Amino acid sequence: xxxxxYLERIQDVRIYPMISLILFSLxxxxxxxxxxxxxxxxxxxxxxxxxx
Numbered sequence: 001x002x003x004x005x006y007l008e009r010i011q012d013v014r015i016y017p018m019i020s021l022i023l024f025s026l027x028x029x030x031x032x033x034x035x036x037x038x039x040x041x042x043x044x045x046x047x048x049x050x051x052x
Contacts, residue, residue, distance in 0.1 A: 007013050
């Protein structure tokens with residue numbers, strides 16, 4: 001039996017791709033907000049941590 005057969009047997013399987021898309025989008029937007037709202041000094045300090 002193929003994998004597609006098992007997916008067809010799961011009830012409401014169409015919701016899982018939608019949940020993963022929403023979760024990915026929320027995390028991506030959160031990271032973008034973090035990057036664009038943080039100040040340059042803190043980013044420079046974090047970038048130099050491996051060198052210290």
